[in-house]
Structures are given as structure tokens and as C-alpha cells.
Amino acid sequence: MKTLFALVRARGFDQRVTHPRSAPSRHWYQGRRRLLPMLLATALALLLVLEISGWMLARRASPAPAGPAAKEEPLPSPGRLAAAAGNLQRRLAALAPKGVFVVVDTAGNRVYLRQGNQLLRAMVASCGSGNVLEDPVGGRTWTFETPRGVFSVQSKVNNPVWIKPDWAYLEEGEAIPRDQKERAQPGMLGDYAVGIGHGYFLHGTLYTRLLGRNVSHGCVRLGDEDLKALVKSVPLGTRVIIY
């Protein structure tokens, strides 16, 4: 590149260079002078070819690669396609919750009590903080995240007692007690707890001022009134959808 610039400057762009040149060297300089535009034109042409071929490739149909898709069944005949699609829609609708169900929006920290498309109650909650706690001694790790997915109400407990787990002691810098009875913490979970499996609950909280923020250790915290209404509305087996 340095040579090219030097050549261009020497050939005439730099007016200060006015050395008389012999005929063969002038031809040589003229040839080199055309080199830069030619290189640019070639590069642009190559780019153009690549762009056009890319556009053509993008418009070419490509088969879908194999994946975890449903087993391919042959399509019904065109005359029966509408009826078959209607049948599929009915089967899909049959899977939806029939009665009341709970939807938890972990990003917005909201819990919705719904029946079909009807919203029965919207509640402010506190979901998982997403923080990570590592046990420096035991090497254990906890991620305080509310799990996403479809769960169901498995238990309803009045005046629940929190059995303080190891991570709570570690987080607070306290020694982990050997006696299990020392772990019992009544009143920490509010008046009710609704179990959804895997150790997760929708329960009350002492920290009501933090409702609406992601501060919990994975459970869903609710205010007293909302929790009471929820417990009254959801029978065992009610679906809890968390996203």
C-alpha cells in the first residue's frame, strides 16, 4: 500500500514532482496509475457478484432439517383438511385449563387469577431475584430463580412454618444448626402457603414494601389479602403457569 501511494504521488498527484521521464518509464507509471482504480473496480465487482448470489440463495427454497418435531403424518386429502384442522383445534382447546388457573408473570412480578380468557384478580407479587449463592466450604450453588413452566397446586397450608434451609443460614452468615428443630421459623411465610411442587410455594411475606420487585429466593410472595383470596379460589390440582 505504501508503494502504491508513493507511486501515485510520484506520478502526478503531487505537483511538486516534475522530474522529466523517459518514454518507457512513463508507460510504466501510467500502467501503475490505473492499478488502483482497477483493483477497486475488481473488488466492487466481486462484492456485487457475492451480493447477487447471496440474494439468489436467500430466495431458494430449502428443506427443513430434522429436529424434535412431531412425527410427520401424511396430510388429509384437501376435501378433509378443514375438518381435520377443526378436530385438531378442538383437541388443543381440550388441553386448556377448564376452571380457574393461576398465571405468574415473573418479569412483571404479577400473579393473575384467570378463568378462560377472563381475568378474575390481578395481584402484585415478588418473584425470584436471580442471584447466585455459592457455599465457599461445601461447594454448593443455589440460583434464586422462580422456575418457569406449568405446575399445579399440590398443597395448601394454613399458618405455615418455614424450615429454614442451609442457604438462608449461609446468606445471613450464620452457622448451620445441627438440630432440625432450630430451623423452624413460624410466621415468616404469612398466613397461608400454596405448594406447587419441587419445594416452591406461593406464600405471604413480612417484606410487603418489596412487593413488585424481584427479591425472593424462588418462591412467589404475595400480600396478605391477595394470598387469602388466592387460597380461597384455587382448589388442589389448579394449574399454575409461570413465565
Added chain:
Amino acid sequence: MLQRLLFCLFCFSLGAALPAAAAAPGEVFPADYRLLRQELHLAKENQIYFVFDLPAHQVSFRASGLSVAELPLAGWRLWGHPREPRIDVLVEKDTLAEPQRTKIRVAPAAETPTLTAGGDLQALEIDDMPVRYQLLFDDGTVIRVAPCARGVFGRIIDGWRWAAWCLSRPLISDWKFFRGKPYTELVLVLQPRDAQLLYWSFTAGGRSLIRWPLR
């Protein structure tokens, strides 16, 4: 020459500032039937799944065939060819500024606890989520999520981004072709909050369906 080039680029960016291409209304009945079949398969799995419904201009979060949240699309555009209806599995989320989880410092037993359940608000919240990112699927499909441009300046910047996108996609298609892989990229334009919500909710391993428009 340079002036003409600049004028062309200016016109190009102005054109790009217009709303993204709208979906062509219409139905491909066999494709819809296949999609329904795939959705039934997903709904039986009892998990959350995501449907990118391009003709309806929305992304919906569904469980058991029921829509629990819907995010309207402000626009979308496609590079490549729409794939056959299939269940796409999210492999990775790619962004320049990935949100980081806070590691809780464990205090020694003798030390006064500095972090309590309610006392510290260092948490991963929706505001920490990016608004511009890519979702990479198992079949190589890429969904690029971008926020709505706001203001004239934002629209012009978006126009330049679009120009760069249009110029770079053919080169990626070429590169993928030489590697024997087809390339399909979908750009979704969402409201910033909705883009953050999608990033939050759609985690690696999540399933989704894309309903393509009639071409």
C-alpha cells in the same frame, strides 16, 4: 460521483426509516394444519412455548394451547426462505451486553450479615434485560429482536442499520452456503419492554413455533 452516492445512501436510509414490511394476509391451509399438529404436540408436553405468529403480528406465550401473554409486533422482515412448520428449540441467546447475575457474598459467621432477603435489591430484573439480541435455534434459524425506533434520529440510525443488514445478509448466505447450511433470519421489531420480556421468558431449551406468512 461522491455526491450521487451520498444522495443514494440518504434516500436508502429514508426508505428504511419507513415501517418494516407488513405480512401478507392470507392462509396456507396445509401449513396451518401442520402448525396445529405441532402445537398439539407441544401443548401436551405441559410446558410454556412461544408462537411467533407473523401474519397476526404477535408473539404469544402459550401453555396447554392457551395464550397467557401476547406481545404485538411493530414490524418484521425476513431474510431467506420460510421453513416448513416445525418445533424450534432455542439453543442460545446472543447479545452484546448479557445481563449478569449477582453473586451473593457469603459473610463469615462472626460478621454481621450485610445481605438479607429484603435488605438488598441487587437482583436480576426486567430492566436489566437487553432490548437488542439474537435468538439462535437448533435448525440454524436466527431471530433478531430489535426495539422500535423512536424519534427522527432513531429512525435514521435504524435506517442505516437496515442498510447494513441488507448488505451483509447476502454475504452471510454465501458463507452458509459454502458451509452447506441454509440461512434464515427473521427480524422482529418489538416495543423495548416487550423485547425485554421475551428475553426474560424465552430461555435456552425453550420451544417455539413460527407461523410464516403466505409468500
